[in-house]
Amino acid sequence: xxxxxxxxxxxxxxxxxxxxxxxxxxxxxxxxxxxxxxxxxxxxxxxxxxxxxxxxxxxxxxxxxxxxxxxxxxxxxxxxxxxxxxxxxxxxxxxxxxxxxxxxxxxxxxxxx
Amino acid sequence: xxxxxxxxxxxxxxxxxxxxxxxxxxxxxxxxxxxxxxxxxxxxxxxxxxxxxxxxxxxxxxxxxxxxxxxxxxxxxxxxxxxxxxxxxxxxxxxxxxxxxxxxxxxxxxx
Numbered sequence: 001x002x003x004x005x006x007x008x009x010x011x012x013x014x015x016x017x018x019x020x021x022x023x024x025x026x027x028x029x030x031x032x033x034x035x036x037x038x039x040x041x042x043x044x045x046x047x048x049x050x051x052x053x054x055x056x057x058x059x060x061x062x063x064x065x066x067x068x069x070x071x072x073x074x075x076x077x078x079x080x081x082x083x084x085x086x087x088x089x090x091x092x093x094x095x096x097x098x099x100x101x102x103x104x105x106x107x108x109x110x111x112x113x
Numbered sequence: 114x115x116x117x118x119x120x121x122x123x124x125x126x127x128x129x130x131x132x133x134x135x136x137x138x139x140x141x142x143x144x145x146x147x148x149x150x151x152x153x154x155x156x157x158x159x160x161x162x163x164x165x166x167x168x169x170x171x172x173x174x175x176x177x178x179x180x181x182x183x184x185x186x187x188x189x190x191x192x193x194x195x196x197x198x199x200x201x202x203x204x205x206x207x208x209x210x211x212x213x214x215x216x217x218x219x220x221x222x223x224x
Contacts, residue, residue: 043214104156
């Protein structure tokens, strides 16, 4: 158990809909990272938050947004969903803003029909 | 060409064999990570290294910064080592949080 909690574990929705994925980092970790893993693109970094502030941004679509709340949990919002958004979405946390060991959640599997 | 390349893409071994998975990268890095992903999806961080060699149990990871190359070795492999092994790098510079991933190596160890 990494100590990182992601909900929901599975989510099935329709095109055009909006979903929110939630991540609770390990106790004491200030950084939260979001990654997308799809069959065709593999693992891709989406975005990092550190202590409530956006720290680094990757290949995150404009339809996607994220935030980190004062209690350090983070939410990834996916809107106007398309079939191609079907993927595993992982959250990871680490104590630091910079380079450090990552602790991954179990992932949220999103299926868009 | 991907910034992070792993080889082989698929690897089959018999229990007890010594296994090596390679990772080459083309960018300057501040650190390299080896990750393990089991069927069912969960990802575990095995190593983070920026120089030299690290060992944890039967796993050994090495990195050669000059050659931009890292290897993950598994000694005395076991069927429970069957998983996808993923190499990922933190690029140097300001985007410390951004990881660039290799495509993964699927390892199957037969009893």
